[in-house]
């Protein structure tokens with residue numbers, strides 16, 4: 001059995017984009033396992049847009065200290081256990097962090113069903129900050145339905161691609177906003193969206209006027225900034241704007257650019273509401289159950305982009321914030 005854990009630590013707080021030199025990959029000797037603890041060989045580490053906000057040193061999310069291992073959800077298999085209820089070989093998910101071997105109390109881990117497919121599914125389509133967030137954002141907050149023109153931003157990313165597919169299942173006409181012609185083709189051809197807007201090449205405001213002449217009924221925003229403004233300018237009467245996230249703002253959270261078009265909410269008797277998936281704890285299990293059913297019968301798809309090897313974690317946030325991921329971005333640790 002290995003005696004070494006390879007982990008990624010924060011060495012410098014990023015100003016602007018998080019780049020590889022802000023991180024260090026290092027090997028550390030494993031300590032003997034304590035009572036109640038479980039040792040896990042990490043297979044996949046989730047890369048989340050929200051991780052960028054954990055590197056600032058202060059804020060709404062949990063923070064990573066300098067010299068500490070990067071916080072991240074992960075999945076893997078138990079290789080040693082001194083905790084009741086966990087045996088060698090069990091598939092588990094938890095806050096395993098960016099490392100190859102995680103050691104933590106058993107009560108902070110959850111067992112996952114490995115018969116559903118690769119363990120990565122439990123971070124992507126079935127993951128709390130991905131598929132479950134999309135499900136809760138749609139079913140508990142945005143609630144699109146037949147007759148609605150529904151728009152989602154960062155639509156080819158992890159949360160956006162599932163949110164758009166659920167909105168489509170729930171009867172809405174779905175328009176995705178994403179960067180570049182390939183991603184836009186993917187939204188329509190692979191995910192089954194009705195229309196796509198390429199914010200890097202199109203005039204978003206003009207395209208929204210063309211595609212939604214009666215206005216956008218529901219907007220699921222993952223991006224903020226100028227895209228949020230363009231959609232606010234095009235909302236319908238009694239529409240709903242749902243703030244899931246604002247990835248365009250995370251590199252400079254001290255200077256967040258607020259929406260300048262918010263008075264459209266008053267003019268058009270509309271609402272803007274934010275949420276985090278953990279505000280709806282009662283929805284987490286129903287969300288996972290329905291997502292698992294949809295994934296196994298092919299009703300929805302969740303593409304994955306996998307960076308191979310823990311040594312690639314330091315480039316992962318740059319990869320995401322440059323918009324290079326399609327679907328769920330993961331690092332394969334083992």
Ligand SMILES: NC(=O)c1ccc[n+]([C@@H]2O[C@H](COP(=O)([O-])OP(=O)(O)OC[C@H]3O[C@@H](n4cnc5c(N)ncnc54)[C@H](OP(=O)(O)O)[C@@H]3O)[C@@H](O)[C@H]2O)c1
Pocket residue numbers: 047048049050128129130133154155156157158159160177178179180183221222223243244245246247248249275276277278320321322323324325326327328329
């Ligand atoms: N509320 C919650 O509980 C909750 C939970 C989890 C995640 N979230 C939010 O969900 C959103 C998506 O997160 P994710 O982890 O699934 O990431 P993701 O969508 O897989 O990746 C982020 C995507 O954002 C786009 N992007 C990056 N910089 C941008 C910019 N300046 N302007 C416009 N688009 C930009 C990129 O795609 P393009 O190529 O299209 O630019 C990139 O692929 C984030 O806002 C995150 O904070 C919220």
